[in-house]
Amino acid sequence: MSTPTMKLLRTAALGGVLALGLSACGETSQVPVYEDGKYSGKADTRPWESAEFKGDKAAWEAALKNRARGQNEYNRGD
């Protein structure tokens, strides 16, 4: 009862099953490779580029240092 067409179909189906079965052998590694990320967001301005300091970094640093030193109460009252 097996006609040449049926034989061809059977061979094709067998080939398909074999290909599907072997496809698992070609599985690639799923261990992620660590990539050093780069910032992908918007650029931010620097604090001394504000309207108050107009790009004067030295003035900004001095203002902040002065403010930070003010936290030391042992320096107060002189």
Place this chain on the structure above:
Amino acid sequence: MGRMKFLCDAERCIECNGCVTACKNEHEVPWGVNRRRVVTMNDGVPGERSISVACMHCSDAPCMAVCPTNCFYKTEEGVVLHDKDQCIGCGYCFYACPFGAPQFPNGPAAFGARGKMDKCTFCAGGAEETGSQAEYDKYGSNRLAEGKLPLCAEMCSTKALLAGDANVVADIFRERVLRRGGGTEAWGWQTAYGGGGEQKREQKREREGQK
């Protein structure tokens, strides 16, 4: 200018929550989000200690390492900030942070429903035009650009919380320790900023049966 750092002196913190209130008010932080909070250890037991906790702006920030969208950046002054437009609210940064700093406006909801992460900015605003309404709405006020320090530290009544350039802050703390003759523990300093071999503790006791 060195790096901006926080230092919490547990010997001085009186758990007044002034820092928390100052932060909330300055940045109009939404309900449920606490950029800064005060934690008390051994509450009610003699010798209890309180510490003010927020983002410590770590030298090697773990949040930056785990963010899948790379939305974190570090400014030249060492302040760790993030772009909320890039944040997907995955919560990885929250799991990575040793201080529990990242906060989510919708609380512990499912992925995608937490909202964009919010954290302490060291009062340095964010990735928007300095002093703009957009910057204020997303990140709060930008005091650093005005030459001021974070309000939590400036408002601290006992000056337990210090902020500013690492060298200045360390000098203040050193002088303090020398004058009071003890209380050298700068909580979280080692975890956030590492280094400082002199802070390492060695176990002097020998193990049983071993030399």
